[in-house]
Amino acid sequence: xxxxxxxxxxxxxxxxxxxxxxxxxxxxxxxxxxxxxxxxxxxxxxxxxxxxxxxxxxxxxxxxxxxxxxxxxxxxxxxxxxxxxxxxxxxxxxxxxxxxxxxxxxxxxxxxxxxxxxxxxxxxxxxxxxxxxxxxxxxxxxxxxxxxxxxxxxxxxxxxxxxxxxxxxxxxxxxxxxxxxxxxxxxxxxxxxxxxxxxxxxxxxxxxxxxxxxxxxxxxxxxxxxxxxxxxxxxxxxxxxxxxxxxxxxxxxxxxxxxxxxxxxxxxxxxxxxxxxxxxxxxxxxxxxxxxxxxxxxxxxxxxxxxxxxxxxxxxxxxxxxxxxxxxxxxxxxxxxxxxxxxxxxxxxxxxxxxxxxxxxxxxxxxxxxxxxxxxxxxxxxxxxxxxxxxxxxxxxxxxxxxxxxxxxxxxxxxxxxxxxxxxxxxxxxxxxxxxxxxxxxxxxxxxxxxxxxxxxxxxxxxxxxxxxxxxxxxxxxxxxxxxxxxxxxxxxxxxxxxxxxxxxxxxxxxxxxxxxxxxxxxxxxxxxxxxxxxxxxxxxxxxxxxxxxxxxxxxxxxxxxxxxxxxxxxxxxxxxxxxxxxxxxxxxxxxxxxxxxxxxxxxxxxxxxxxxxxxxxxxxxxxxxxxx
Numbered sequence: 001x002x003x004x005x006x007x008x009x010x011x012x013x014x015x016x017x018x019x020x021x022x023x024x025x026x027x028x029x030x031x032x033x034x035x036x037x038x039x040x041x042x043x044x045x046x047x048x049x050x051x052x053x054x055x056x057x058x059x060x061x062x063x064x065x066x067x068x069x070x071x072x073x074x075x076x077x078x079x080x081x082x083x084x085x086x087x088x089x090x091x092x093x094x095x096x097x098x099x100x101x102x103x104x105x106x107x108x109x110x111x112x113x114x115x116x117x118x119x120x121x122x123x124x125x126x127x128x129x130x131x132x133x134x135x136x137x138x139x140x141x142x143x144x145x146x147x148x149x150x151x152x153x154x155x156x157x158x159x160x161x162x163x164x165x166x167x168x169x170x171x172x173x174x175x176x177x178x179x180x181x182x183x184x185x186x187x188x189x190x191x192x193x194x195x196x197x198x199x200x201x202x203x204x205x206x207x208x209x210x211x212x213x214x215x216x217x218x219x220x221x222x223x224x225x226x227x228x229x230x231x232x233x234x235x236x237x238x239x240x241x242x243x244x245x246x247x248x249x250x251x252x253x254x255x256x257x258x259x260x261x262x263x264x265x266x267x268x269x270x271x272x273x274x275x276x277x278x279x280x281x282x283x284x285x286x287x288x289x290x291x292x293x294x295x296x297x298x299x300x301x302x303x304x305x306x307x308x309x310x311x312x313x314x315x316x317x318x319x320x321x322x323x324x325x326x327x328x329x330x331x332x333x334x335x336x337x338x339x340x341x342x343x344x345x346x347x348x349x350x351x352x353x354x355x356x357x358x359x360x361x362x363x364x365x366x367x368x369x370x371x372x373x374x375x376x377x378x379x380x381x382x383x384x385x386x387x388x389x390x391x392x393x394x395x396x397x398x399x400x401x402x403x404x405x406x407x408x409x410x411x412x413x414x415x416x417x418x419x420x421x422x423x424x425x426x427x428x429x430x431x432x433x434x435x436x437x438x439x440x441x442x443x444x445x446x447x448x449x450x451x452x453x454x455x456x457x458x459x460x461x462x463x464x465x466x467x468x469x470x471x472x473x474x475x476x477x478x479x480x481x482x483x484x485x486x487x488x489x490x491x492x493x494x495x496x497x498x499x500x501x502x503x504x505x506x507x508x509x510x511x512x513x514x515x516x517x518x519x520x521x522x523x524x525x526x527x528x529x530x531x532x533x534x535x536x537x538x539x540x541x542x543x544x545x546x547x548x549x550x551x552x553x554x555x556x557x558x559x560x561x562x563x564x565x566x567x568x569x570x571x572x573x574x575x576x577x578x579x580x581x582x583x584x585x586x587x588x589x590x591x592x593x594x595x596x597x598x599x600x601x602x603x604x605x606x607x608x609x610x611x612x613x614x615x616x617x618x619x620x621x622x623x624x625x626x627x628x629x
Contacts, residue, residue: 092171092183096124099184099275102171104135109172114185117165121187122232123194125208126169127155127329128183129274131267132338133175141170145203150174155329157196157208162233182271184278190231191322193251195315195329197227198239210315210331214305217523218533219313219335222300223328226251226317245321249295252318256287257303259538260310260332263511265345270310270332277312277330287314290457290534304520304535305335308348308511349508352404356411357505360384364501368557371494372487372565375572378494379425380418382438385497387417393525429574435486439479442493444521445500447474452517457534464531467524487570491561499553503546512546513537 092102092112102110114124128137130152137156138148149156158167173179188194195208202211202224210223227248228237243249258277261269276286293299303313314330336345363381371378391413395406425434451461451471461467482489500517507515516537523530598606 094183094185096121096185096187097279099182099278101180101182101271103178104130104171104173104181105178106173106176109170112169112171112183114167115165117160117167117187119163119232120189122160122190122229123188123192123326124158124160124167124185125155125188125195125326125329126158126167126183126185127153127208127278128171128181129153129271129330129332130173130179130181131270133173133177133179135171135173135179135181138170143170146205149204149209151209153210153212153329153331155208156204157194157206159194159206159236160232164232180267180271182274184275186279186327188229188326189324190229191319192229192324192326193226193248193317193319194229194236195226195317195326196224197236198248199224200239209329210313212313212331212333214333214335216307216335217305217527217530219303219305219311219333220300221255221303221313221315221331223253223315225295225299226253226326228319229322229324229326243295250320251295252320253293253299254316254318255290255293255301256283256314256316257290257534257536258283258287258312258314259540260312262309262513262538262540262542264310265308265334265338273310274312274330274332277314278327280316280325280327283314283316283327283330287312288536290536291459302529302533304516304523304530304533304537306513306516306537307335308345309513309538310334350403352407354508356407357501357508361502361505364498365553366498367494368498368502368553369560371498371557372491372561376422376425378438378490379421379434381498382441382493383418383421384414386437386441387420388414389522391417393522396526426575429576431486431571435482435489436479438493439482439489440475441497442489443475443478445497445517446478447471448517448521450474452520452535452537454536456520457536462531467531487565491558491565494561495554495556495558499550499557502553503550506546506549510542510546513539513543514546514550 090108090110092100092110094100094112094114096114096117104110112126114126117124126137128135132152134150134152135154136143136148136150137154138144139156140147156169160167167185171181171183173181194206196202196204197206199205199207202209206227207224210221212222213220225239225248227239228251230236237248239248241247256277258273260273276282290303291301293301303311310332311334312330312332315328316325317328318325334345336348338345363377363384366374367378367381371381388410392406392410395401395409399406401409421434421437424430450456451467455461461470479489482492503512503514504518506512516535520535
């Protein structure tokens with residue numbers, strides 16, 4: 001059933017039945033026109049007419065492709081991987097395990113037919129996928145709630161009767177424009193489990209679909225429990241007869257995740273990659289197994305939302321007694337809207353976000369290379385980050401203000417926090433206090449990096465108490481380890497934190513998963529239920545480039561500062577004590593020129609007089625008439 005084999009099928013341009021209908025016996029009129037390619041060396045047989053016994057099938061909706069309105073063609077994957085369009089057609093003949101691309105519209109439904117089904121096949125899962133627009137898939141000519149499905153990723157499951165060799169489904173889009181979709185039918189045998197066979201929640205009696213909802217924070221997938229397989233014509237096993245090894249409770253569900261290429265919203269890219277997550281073997285070969293769900297667990301799973309990044313999810317149900325498996329219908333999301341005019345998938349970052357993090361990156365880049373030399377600037381930068389971060393969390397949780405307003409208030413609070421940290425240094429001169437705050441900033445970043453790795457997806461850390469105790473311990477470990485060498489700690493913090501601010505600025509313009517080092521921590525603080533989400537992210541070409549830039553900046557900044565500061569004093573002297581000594585010296589040493597500096601009030605008055613003189617008209621000096629007169 002290789003998903004990578006080019007699809008083939010036949011198109012019947014003069015089929016009299018192009019509406020929705022079930023799998024009942026029908027007569028096909030018109031000549032048969034073969035189109036596409038076969039996976040074997042022999043040409044597929046041509047049928048001019050056939051009787052098709054009815055059967056039940058299941059839908060999964062495709063996604064949208066806006067192209068100029070035209071008759072409904074179908075297409076097959078050629079050797080080049082491109083979609084080869086066939087002639088105008090109302091009937092699409094498929095082969096088991098072969099993908100076909102088809103253009104759907106609202107007015108001309110397409111009838112999909114599979115013939116010559118082998119006798120050892122007991123179940124066929126038929127599925128259709130599109131990128132944006134909903135597609136309707138149905139058993140009947142007139143779709144009803146319990147015999148059809150609507151969405152961008154939908155499928156139907158057909159339980160075959162004895163001697164049945166033909167199955168039919170009907171496809172159409174809900175969009176007025178043509179929608180590019182891809183379809184496949186996958187067969188399963190009598191010992192294979194039946195996805196969604198014990199559905200008690202959704203409309204279809206047997207529902208192999210995965211239902212997906214997303215927000216800007218998380219993605220939720222939900223699916224119906226499976227049932228044990230059985231032979232054609234037999235009664236299905238009871239779903240609630242018991243919980244022993246002879247019941248459906250022995251089944252296990254493996255949840256897989258697959259990332260599309262970053263910064264790629266192409267429709268054809270989705271169509272080509274969805275094939276890798278449709279069949280059991282290709283899912284195991286290409287997807288990332290996130291967790292295993294037993295029949296005792298809830299069949300819903302949460303993931304971290306990645307707006308603008310395409311992700312495909314699927315579930316494999318496994319029968320440990322027979323060691324057989326079956327796949328549900330894969331579902332995809334970009335966690336964003338293609339049709340919104342503002343904040344759509346192509347422009348996710350707001351202008352305010354770009355300005356905020358660009359300015360922060362400039363200050364961070366300066367701190368990366370000169371932070372220890374310009375000590376007060378370093379303190380301001382770290383105070384700004386710490387105060388701004390927690391203020392944003394506070395104001396988001398307790399108020400309903402808009403994002404732009406919260407970001408402006410966060411910037412103001414960060415500036416005040418940075419000034420207060422500089423003022424505390426000037427007044428108290430405590431290196432230990434300042435390094436504790438700087439060490440905490442570096443510790444928070446380091447701890448976030450630890451949980452950014454697969455360690456963060458361990459189930460034990462879904463417990464908030466375990467997570468926050470572990471997170472805080474790792475964060476506090478950094479200032480404790482470097483308590484004896486504060487200068488090294490400060491230079492490390494300048495290099496690592498300062499360079500990471502550049503990464504955050506890059507993420508405002510180009511997608512990179514490294515931004516989620518900080519964002520996942522922010523989401524966990526802001527959302528009470530984010531602890532249940534798995535936070536796996538893609539790591540592709542962009543991420544390797546940005547990671548290289550981050551490492552290069554951090555190492556360069558740390559090296560430059562260590563070499564430049566090795567012969568200097570570790571930290572500046574106490575500012576307040578220095579000022580106080582200078583004031584006392586000026587007041588007692590009359591020979592010191594600074595002793596004769598006028599008081600501040602007189603100096604201000606003198607400056608004001610000088611400014612005032614600039615605007616006064618110059619007065620004539622002396623007599624204007626000659627002395628002789």
